[in-house]
Amino acid sequence: MxxxxxxxxxQTGSRKRRKLSISEPEASDSDKDVKTAPPARPLSSISRIKAKKxxxxxxxxxxxxxxxxxxxxxxxxxxxxxxxxxxxxxxxxxxxxxxxxxxxxxxxxxxxxxxxxxxxxxxxxxxxxxxxxxxxxxxxxxxxxxxxxxxxxxxxxxxxxxxxxxxxxxxxxxxxxxxxxxxxxxxxxxxxxxxxxxxxxxxxxxxxxxxxxxxxxxxxxxxxxxxxxxxxxxxxxxxxxxxxxxxxxxxxxxxxxxxxxxxxxxxxxxxxxxxxxxxxxxxxxxxxxxDTEKFAVPEKLLQTYVQVPVTHKECYLHVLLSTPENITKSTIIFCNRTKTATVLEYMLRALDHRITALHSGLRQPERVANLARFRAQAARILVATDVAARGLDIPEVALVINYDVPRDPDDYIHRVGRTARAGREGCSITLVAQRDVDLVHAIEERVGREMVEYEEEGVSVEGRVVREALKPVTEKKREALLQIEEGRDVLGKRKVGSQRKPGRNV
Missing domain, CATH: 3.40.50.300 (P-loop containing nucleotide triphosphate hydrolases)
Known part of the structure; x- marks a missing residue:
């Protein structure tokens, strides 16, 4: 002993990592069609969260x-x-x-x-x-x-x-x-x-x-x-x-x-x-x-970002899941908190997405069953916390969405590693709000590549949010919060043993 x-x-002290060179490897033939030029960033660089050194x-x-x-x-x-x-x-x-x-x-x-x-x-x-x-x-x-x-x-x-x-x-x-x-x-x-x-x-x-x-x-x-x-x-x-x-x-x-x-x-x-x-x-x-010195993330992974106002992240998420390029893709959405994952599961199901969840707030039989549903493609979307970020081998995942930017760049590596596995191609989209800029820069320094702005031919994400998403997403989010408050499950059935909190006027 x-x-x-x-x-x-x-093991005492803060958690620190190796600092990799940010030099880009020479592009392979399979990557020549992917845009790698760093995009202009009009985002504010002011953040209350300091990137880890x-x-x-x-x-x-x-x-x-x-x-x-x-x-x-x-x-x-x-x-x-x-x-x-x-x-x-x-x-x-x-x-x-x-x-x-x-x-x-x-x-x-x-x-x-x-x-x-x-x-x-x-x-x-x-x-x-x-x-x-x-x-x-x-x-x-x-x-x-x-x-x-x-x-x-x-x-x-x-x-x-x-x-x-x-x-x-x-x-x-x-x-x-x-x-x-x-x-x-x-x-x-x-x-x-x-x-x-x-x-x-x-x-x-x-x-x-x-x-x-x-x-x-x-x-x-x-x-x-x-x-x-x-x-x-x-x-x-x-x-x-x-x-x-x-x-x-x-x-x-x-x-x-x-x-x-x-x-x-x-x-x-x-x-x-x-x-x-x-x-x-x-x-x-x-x-x-x-290979970790050369590629901290899978070689065929396309890393992208979308600038979003923090008040309308759910609207952007719904639109991204519904675009022609992504509507059939098997997708994992990562959140930092269990509560966020629960709200997104209820809301996106109400918006007719085939979705399931994986986080520590679920009982173990539910976690096993939900993961099995996603692996069998009975559910197209898995909303999860970082319990799903490590080691899980689900080869069919084509898209990873970081709804919340992880505070540790290594957690980002594990998250996006759920796609583009074993030489396959894959894509990640990170929703970047005003206070996430320093975290994104720390991630880019860690992985040795810069993210590119998400683009889809013939699609204006911001335009679709304004035209199609603001009203329905806001309504369904309100319904989801009420459903959770009343102690109902994602199908609308009251959970066994659940009670409404006293003093609540409905």
Whole structure:
């Protein structure tokens, strides 16, 4: 435990990131038709919110980071010494060629090295740690062999399903430990010695504190510990997961007796700090960043913005969703607050958009069902908070709209990473109000590209707002607020157990 205590000694203070060069990469042939000239910005630069400043990684740390992978482009999983049964399982999932992060990390993990892997969203980081873990497990099956910690329930469910799919030829027994489900049933599953535990830190910490030694004793012998979305798990400050993470680490083997794997799209100072933590008897940590120096966001992502008055953001959103180019696109709308996401869901449904929601204000069965509806395209639009920003792989997403500008540029990277995944094309639109200018400039500096003003042939967004949106959107927003106040669900039915607040005149 003393070694694990060292992990958090570097986590105090404000959350800071590496500062990337803002130099533009040379445009590829596929990008020549995209306008990249920076547009004129008449917006006021006055803002009460100061953009976050970043510190560059120390020169010594930067030398340990591999920014490119020098392996042959014809590298296959077989050449990485992946077992034939795993190659067959991957092939059945239409995964035949390893990505850059997989080429770099799989051989090193198979050799027993700890690993810090950074790669932009949509590059297959889950495969990069799942494949070597499963290969090592198949050679010496035991329970509990690996613990995977991740910040959100939805990402934990996705990793759980991927482990089941990849291990289909074998008899792997994974278990999912997240909030929102029966803790007693989970305790029984933990005590049955599963092979892989995929968990959120909060719920696993609850089991460690309350479920008894018979339930958690298997955790003391694990061979692998994985931090997925490690930057979020290790972030200090408000809402930090570090206390729960410390509780989890207190029952896991010390670093010298396990392999520790950290994967993230944004390699932060907190993540790199683990490189200097005491690790007696272990080889040097393998640190690899693939493509993040060149592209912090997907290469084929078109980043755009629309200037909006803060009083009419809903009107602009409705118009953007209804333009000929966007009306059929699968879309995620990101908000900073749960309350905002709820109001938008009610309002846009009243405006006849096929919409569903994903945020912490929903019960877990609703979150699972809503995400399944969106993945199945039963709903075209998903309005969400940042619980949907990390790791979720929904290949059909064609458009991401930032209804609220994120205060942390790294959150922007994770949000827009839901589109343009695995080499596909995608578009993001950020609604920029008067006080968002400094935040947008900080985002542009972080990703190394400037946003361009949103344009659509034959469409004047502002003109359509004035002609078509002001009256109906205002009316539907008023109805949505009343519906929420009365305790009704999005379909207009009164929620079970809900009561109107006393003293309210209707």
């Amino acid at each position: 003393s070694s694990d205590a060292e992990l958090t000694s570097h 970043r510190e560059e990684i120390s020169e010594a740390s930067a030398k340990t980071v591999a920014s490119t992978v020098t392996r042959d482009e014809k590298t296959t999983f077989a050449s990485l010494n992946v077992a034939p049964w795993l190659i067959g399982a991957l092939s059945a999932m239409e995964i035949r060629k390893p990505t850059g992060i997989q080429k770099a990390c799989i051989p090193e993990i198979l050799q027993g090295r700890d690993c810090i892997g950074g790669s932009r969203t949509g590059t297959g980081k889950t495969i990069a740690f799942a494949v070597p873990i499963l290969q090592k497990w198949a050679e010496d099956p035991m329970g509990i062999y690996a613990v995977v910690l991740t910040p959100t329930r939805e990402l934990a469910i996705q990793i759980f399903e991927q482990f089941k799919a990849i291990s289909a030829p074998q008899s792997l027994k994974p278990v999912l430990i997240t909030g929102g489900t029966d803790q007693r049933e989970q305790a029984l599953q933990l005590s049955s010695r599963p092979h892989v535990v995929i968990a959120t830190p909060g719920r696993l910490a609850d089991h460690i504190k309350t479920s008894g030694e018979d339930t958690i004793c298997g955790l003391r012998r694990v061979r692998f510990v994985v931090f997925d979305e490690a930057d979020r798990l290790l972030a200090p400050g408000r809402g930090s997961m570090l206390p729960d993470l410390e509780t989890c680490l207190s029952v896991l083997p010390p670093p010298a007796k396990r392999q520790t794997l950290l994967f993230t799209a944004t390699v932060t100072k907190e993540v790199l700090a683990l490189k200097s933590a005491p690790r007696p008897g272990r080889p040097e940590i393998f640190v690899c960043e693939v």
